[in-house]
Amino acid sequence: MTNTELDATIRINPTSWNLGFHYDQAQLRPAPARLLTVAGQGSIDEHGALLHADDMGAQMALAVANVESLLAEGGMDLRDVTRLVVYVTDMDAALVSYGALVERLAALDATPPATLLEVARLAVPGMCVEIDATAGR
Structure with missing residues (x-):
């Protein structure tokens, strides 16, 4: 391998169904x-209060914005994410609302390995989505 190959991210997708x-x-x-x-x-919000109780779409958008804010504080963005995990309390609603996350990823051409996982509940009543990430640069 050349140095250029060693510095580049290699995307591994044996099939293409995930690209959408x-x-x-x-x-x-x-x-x-x-x-x-x-x-x-x-x-x-900045005071620790839940916004958009039980609204999956609005919560998905704000959760990813909060992730992006922390990435920016660390000098990174969604392209630097090496692992993304999205926890939801309703998979059907999450699939309908997933476009809020895909839109942010697509804007940066970011394609981090990701897991979407349904859980029984999250820490705050009314919270229906939570996103954690690992990033590196």
């Missing part, structure tokens, strides 16, 4: 100099 959701099935990246771990982010 804007994530890769796997990625091979060089080891980052810095690693940022982002705790689960929900539709929480």
